[in-house]
Each structure stands twice: as C-alpha cells, then as structure tokens.
Amino acid sequence: MRVLVVEDETELRAQLKEALEKEGYVVDVAADGEEGLYYGKEFPVDLAVIDLGLPKIDGVELIRLLRAADCNYPILILTARDGWQEKVSALDAGADDYMVKPFYTEELVARLNALLRRSRGFSSPRLEFGALTLDTNAKLVLLGSEHITLTAYEYKVLEYLVLNAGKVISKSELVEHIYDEDSERDSNVLEVFVRRLRVKLDPDESLKPIETVRGHGYRFVLTAD
C-alpha cells in the first residue's frame, strides 16, 4: 500500500517514513503543501497523512484541492491544535480522521489500517474468506488455524489483491503500490510472488484464490464471509 506523508518538520517526516515503511507501506514524503498536492495528484496513492500547518498551501486547503481533483483515497490529518473548530473544518474539507500531535506510531498505523479497510468496504481488521484469514493489524495470514509464513513482499501483494477483491489488478498497478519510486522494479518478480502465494495459500489447489486474467493482470476471487 502506498501512503503519502505531507509534513514540514524534517525529523518528524523521517520518523513517519521509517515507521510506516517498517509496517510494510510504500511511503512518499512531501515537505510542503505544493509538493504534497503534486504527489497526491500524480502518484497512485492509497492513503495520505497530512499535517495541518504546512508551508505554501495549508493542510485544509490541500485536502480541499485533492478532493476537488477527484483524489478519493482516505486522508488522516495531523494537527498540533486541539481545537474542535479546526478538526471539524479539516474533516469538513474532506479528511477522514485526525490525530493530535504528539501521537503514538502504533495508534497512527492502526488508524491508517482501519481507514484503508473502511475505504475498501471492510469493517473488521480480520478479513475472512472461508478458510483463509488475513489479519491486517497483525499482518498475519491463517489458513484454517495454521499460520502461513509470508515474506514482506508476498504479504504486500496479497494485501493489495485482497483489499481490491473482485477487481482485476494489472501488474503495473501492483508494482506501483508495493514498490517505492527508488526501488528497482521488475514485473517478472511479481509472477514469482504470485506463484509462491498460490502454493502457500492453496497447497492442494482447492481454493484457487488468485486468478490470472490473461493480458490484464490478477484478481482475488474469494468473497468475504
């Protein structure tokens, strides 16, 4: 999942990037409102974390501009001000949640996960598809009661496909959402990840959770319970 962080404080921006990358997110960072607007409009963002007190374009205005540009991904705002009028105006402008500084990274990650899930129509952090269970908070995958060990990239691919269940996801889209800009991207590696996932999740080939749509990409075909 690709998250955009717009924060002007260098240290905090670096901390957020590090913490979110540790959680498996692909993180783009912007230091001011203008840069944030450009990234927010041009990059395939799944989520955004925006500070309210930004240089050049302030946070509320940035949210308004992003929403006006049809960017419908969830936005969480960070604010140093506790006042309700500011929270209300930010959510009114189109944000989905707020956190008051200073915040706990675990809480921020939990809120981002919840926002992401909600935006894809899932209400619980445990997504269950018959025998297959994906715990988005703990980043765990269970087959029945058995814990399946996945690499970070395998999990990223699976999570993206699951959160977009039923939709055909092209290889290039998958690449954009699981790799950051600086990574060496190779779509052939994706095929390897998908093959490994099929083996791990469906050893006896009874579930067939991931379907290949020839010439288009992949689709997660199971439906949630």
Next chain:
Amino acid sequence: MSKIAGAYSLAARLQWVVAFVLLVSLGLTGIVLDQAFRQSADAAVAERLQLHVYSLLAAAEMEQGGLKLPEQLEIPRLDQLESGLYAQVRDAAGQVIWRSLSSRTVERDWPIEIPERGARTFIRLEEGYPEPMFVANYGVAWDLSGNLVDYTLTVMESMLPYRQQIYRFRAYLWGWLSTVGLLLLVAQGVILRWVLRPLRRMAADLTAIQEGKRESLDANYPTELARLTGSLNDLLQSERRQRERYRNNVGDLAHSLKTPLAVLRGLADERALGLQSEVLKQQVDRLNEMVSYQLQRAVIAGRKSMAKPVAVLPVAEKLRQTLDKVYAEKQIKAELKIQRDEVFYGDEHDLYEVLGNLMENAYKYTHRWMCLSVDNNQLHHNKQLRIVMEDDGPGVPEHRRVSVLARGVRLDSRDIGQGIGLAVVADIVEGYDGKIEIEASPVGGARFVVII
C-alpha cells in the same frame, strides 16, 4: 436594559423637569396677569364712579334751602330702578337730601363714610346693599350766602358686573394658559424624542450587537455622540482582533511546542533506547498534557456582554458529522435533541470545545447509542443552556465522578493524552458561572449535565 428604559431614563427625567418648570412658569404668569387685570379693573371702576360724582356735581345747583339736583339726570342708569348704579347726597348731618331714581327701592342705610371736605374715598363692600358694591364718596363744601355748607356725594355701583368680568377674564386666561401649557408639553415631548433619537438608536444598535445582528454601531451619529460611538466601535473591533490574534498566537505556540514533542515521542519508539524508552514516553505524555491543558485554558473566552449568540444545532451537527467519520467502525446512533432556534450566548470556540469534548467522550465509551439534548435552562437564567449528554457505555463510577473532571485524570489509562477534554469542559463551564454534574444514565451509561 430595563434600568435604561425605566426610572433612570434621561428622556423621562428631562420630560418631568421641563414639565415642572413649564407648569410653575405658566402658573406664576397666570397669577401675575390676574393681579394686574384686577388692579386695572379696580382703577377703572374708581375712575368711572368719580366721573359720576363729577356729573352729579355738575348737575347740582345751589338754591335757597340747599342743594338741589334735577329729577332726571344725564346718566340714564341712575334713573332706572335697580340698575346697579345708585347715587345720593347727604348734608353735613348725614341726612339724605337727594337720591337717584335707581336707588328708590334700596331702602336700607347706606354705609356712608363722610370724608373730609374735598376728600374722596373708595370702598369695596363685599357683602350686602343688596349686593356687593363699590362705593365712592366725595366731600364738597358749597358756598351758601357766604357760608360754606358741607355735603357728601355718594355713588355706588354693583360689584356683580365687575366680578363677572373678572371671572370671564380668569376663565379665558387659565383656559388659554392650560392650552398653551398642554401644547408646550406636547411640543416638548416631540422635541425630546427628536433630540434623544440618536441615543435610542444607539441603545437599539447596542442591543443588536448583543443579539449578534450587527457587528458595530452605525457610523451616522450626531457630532456630540460620534466620538463615543467611534471609540466604542474601535473598542469592539480591537477586542475582536485581539482575541483572534491571541487565538492564532496560541495556535502557533501549540504547533511549535507539539511538533518537537511528536519528534520526541517518535524517538521513544527507538528500540535502542531500551527501558529508557518508557521513561521518555511518560515524560513526553506529561509534558503534552500540561501544554495541551494550559493552551486550551488560555483561549477560553468566558461570558461576554457583547457575545454574538451562536446557534447550537449547526455546531452539534458538524461535530456529529466529524465524529461519525472518525468513529465510523462503531456505527453509533447519535441523537441530537436541539431546537433550531436554540442559541448559546457566548464564544463559538467555547461552545465547540464543550460539545466536542462531551460528544467525543460519549463516542469513545458508548456501545451503540448516545443522545445530546440542549434546551433553555428555564430554572436558572434565560440566557443559560442546559446540555445533557447521555450514552449507553459503562458510565462513570460514583467515586470517580469528581476526579474525572479534574485536570489530566483519565478513565482509561490507555487513552493517554485524551484525558484533558472533560477538565477543559469543566474550566469553560466555570468561566460561564455554570456547573457540570455527572450522573448515571437511565440506560446504564454516563449522563453529563452541563449548565452554561
């Protein structure tokens, strides 16, 4: 406002004082005119009677045996019975030697004073003969063959026509004075209304500002008031600007204090810090709570006389919209029981903080349902609101109901940094001389009752 309109009204004071002065002046004028008229009427009567005396003298002739007057005189009223004008002549012994035809039926003794020779008297007889009379006596000496013989010529005139004249004059005088007085009072009322109109307009403008219908006083006031209204407008504007600037400064301060705190808390997550990480986290949390609490307290406006009333329902609806988004997963049924015309006489920021913190508290602890009802607090003061926030959560245990409103006390120790909301509400309520109580809701959760 009632004091201004009532006993302490400038208009009423002026009206009473001017009316008093007017009535006293008109009364004195009436008395002086009345006296002057009476004196002049008295003088006219005395002169007229003296003329009659002279006419009698002119008609009298001295013959052997005494003074003789003709039967018919040139004064017709003396020849008509009971005409009101009577005359007689007496000799030195007081014997009547002649009387006019008009006085034949007036038989009683006349109250005659015998004046000195050549002297005149003028008497007012207020009673009798047969009616009140003016009496003029004139003592003359007639030369009869070398002897001077004294006679007294008397002319009496009824006082009734004189009195009628006086009454008519008085009726006329007081009638007109009353009419003039009344007209002057009306004119004075009109003038006062016109002169004091700018003051009334100012009072109306101030009321409109208090009710939030205007931002400032009208610019078009008379020169005497323009400086006052101008200063008042400046004061209002500067107070608003200052409050705004102050809030912005506090906001900037919050930003510049909390961003480093956020960095510090991020650092506390570093595994390398080991046990010190917990210590750092705790200190950052304490610092944060103190900073948040003090900054939020600093921007509490409190009750103000020029407060623009804030409609409660739109604020509550916006907060519900916000919290519905944030707590979407809990799928809470949030009811608002607030009339559309319910207003808060205070600062909008304060209202946001009170309702926001109460509602967030309810959203956080409720299972599925919460209800915010706001109404006029009829029992206390018509400008106070009664806010009741109920939820179906676990409620607040009785022994913690006081401490939960104190600074930094948290119900759930995991919600670090969120524990100051209710303390801020308590501080705001205190600033408005209101009160806050925590009770048990009939549905099992907490029930916060705030009078503000």
